[in-house]
Amino acid sequence: MKEFHFHRASSVADAVAAVKGASAGKFLAGGQSLLPVLKLEMAEPSDLVSISRIKELRGVCVDGNKLLIGAVTTHAEVAASSEVKKHIPGLAALAEHIGDAQVRNRGTIGGSVAHADPAADYPAALVALGATIKTDRRAIAAEDFFTGLFETALEPDELVVAVHFPIPEKSAYAKFASHASKYALCGVMVSKTGSDVRVAVTGAGQKVFRVPEMEKALAARFEPSALDGISISADDLLSDGQASAEYRAHLVTVMAKRAVAAA
Amino acid sequence: MPAISLKVNQRAVTAEVEPRTLLVEFLREHLSLTGVHVGCDTSQCGACTVFVDGVSVKSCTMLAMEADGAEVTTIEGLAQGGKLHPMQQAFHEHHGLQCGFCTPGMVISSADLLKRNPRPTEGQVREWLEGNICRCTGYHNIVKAVLACAEGSAK
Ligand SMILES: Cc1cc2nc3c(=O)[nH]c(=O)nc-3n(C[C@H](O)[C@H](O)[C@H](O)COP(=O)(O)OP(=O)(O)OC[C@H]3O[C@@H](n4cnc5c(N)ncnc54)[C@H](O)[C@@H]3O)c2cc1C
Ligand code: FES
Numbered sequence A: 001m002k003e004f005h006f007h008r009a010s011s012v013a014d015a016v017a018a019v020k021g022a023s024a025g026k027f028l029a030g031g032q033s034l035l036p037v038l039k040l041e042m043a044e045p046s047d048l049v050s051i052s053r054i055k056e057l058r059g060v061c062v063d064g065n066k067l068l069i070g071a072v073t074t075h076a077e078v079a080a081s082s083e084v085k086k087h088i089p090g091l092a093a094l095a096e097h098i099g100d101a102q103v104r105n106r107g108t109i110g111g112s113v114a115h116a117d118p119a120a121d122y123p124a125a126l127v128a129l130g131a132t133i134k135t136d137r138r139a140i141a142a143e144d145f146f147t148g149l150f151e152t153a154l155e156p157d158e159l160v161v162a163v164h165f166p167i168p169e170k171s172a173y174a175k176f177a178s179h180a181s182k183y184a185l186c187g188v189m190v191s192k193t194g195s196d197v198r199v200a201v202t203g204a205g206q207k208v209f210r211v212p213e214m215e216k217a218l219a220a221r222f223e224p225s226a227l228d229g230i231s232i233s234a235d236d237l238l239s240d241g242q243a244s245a246e247y248r249a250h251l252v253t254v255m256a257k258r259a260v261a262a263a
Numbered sequence B: 001m002p003a004i005s006l007k008v009n010q011r012a013v014t015a016e017v018e019p020r021t022l023l024v025e026f027l028r029e030h031l032s033l034t035g036v037h038v039g040c041d042t043s044q045c046g047a048c049t050v051f052v053d054g055v056s057v058k059s060c061t062m063l064a065m066e067a068d069g070a071e072v073t074t075i076e077g078l079a080q081g082g083k084l085h086p087m088q089q090a091f092h093e094h095h096g097l098q099c100g101f102c103t104p105g106m107v108i109s110s111a112d113l114l115k116r117n118p119r120p121t122e123g124q125v126r127e128w129l130e131g132n133i134c135r136c137t138g139y140h141n142i143v144k145a146v147l148a149c150a151e152g153s154a155k
């Protein structure tokens, strides 16, 4: 790992100023994606700005019909939160199956969405639930936030402060995990609020995407069998040693049905 | 170089470290706590697992700087007054190890599980230990040891 300067930020303003003031600064949250990247020297920041102890960034609360989760709230905290379990149990279950116990104890929701790994679990939840990403300077709709493979709408010195989730009537996530890493080979989140049904897929493509045909069928009849005969094209899907694009396309329908059954 | 102050196995420690020092390097190389093992250095195997402020983390995937002000417990700090921790005793009695390389991490992870869930099912034990890889035992005796420890501590 290359050398860097280390700062511990005490507030959001402090963190943003420290990254702005550095020649190549980066925020450090749980480090569960960033430290592996630094070890491989795939990034060489001049400065790391630790945000993990900024109090205003941690915790879960309910505000009207929204669930607010601070950026440095760990996956383990989301999974164990009574508020999350009560209002969006599908989200608590998703967090409980990210990676392994040690990763969940350090990794954070803000780090996961900012990293935008195509196989990460949270992006499916953010898009299916119509979440908003609050940063230090603006609010970004989840669908506009994830722009590509490891790419987001964030500026280099922009800090994710919280994720706001509208509370759905019901939702669930089903993932077919890589046996080695537990990342999603294909993960599908479905949510339903009245006639608004959303289906978001992670792990299968370059970035999270929705499946309008499935959403239409489920809006008419919210049952797994409503998806019989609906499949997606393998054309733009990922293909690697673990799963071909055709297999991932097949998994999308299977996981979507499982998610509907679980919702 | 910046300095950090923390508690390691209940002992206060202050040291200067390079910012890029990993917690596992600090524990092994500065404090000679070589019970903390490095199996992969790529966040997969869990041999480096230690408690930081009461939760299990992979010390190869955390900077020493991030442990400033924290309480760290390694396998060396589990036994109290010459008596093995109940989880160590259970691994011993149920032959939960062969070469022993994964054992420090397995014991810490398993102890973390019982803190959160004192009576796990076999399935829950297996799922919890997903972040700890053992190349020797096939896991059966490890799982037996954890379940036996849970029964013992629930008595
Ligand atoms: C063995 C292993 C298995 C894993 N399995 C899974 C899995 O199954 N599913 C899954 O979804 N993930 C998985 N992960 C990834 C894990 O969830 C990470 O915790 C997560 O992707 C990154 O969160 P972090 O807090 O660790 O961020 P960091 O590693 O600290 O940061 C990641 C990136 O985000 C930036 N960043 C962090 N916080 C912010 C913020 N608030 N605002 C702006 N930028 C920010 C950093 O600068 C960096 O570029 C796994 C990781 C490991 C090591
Ligand atoms: S050495 Fe840390 S996970 Fe393998």
Ligand code: FES
Residues within 6 Å of the ligand: B096, B097, B098, B099, B100, B101, B102, B103, B133, B134, B135, B136, B137
């Ligand atoms: S006992 Fe040898 S690796 Fe587990």
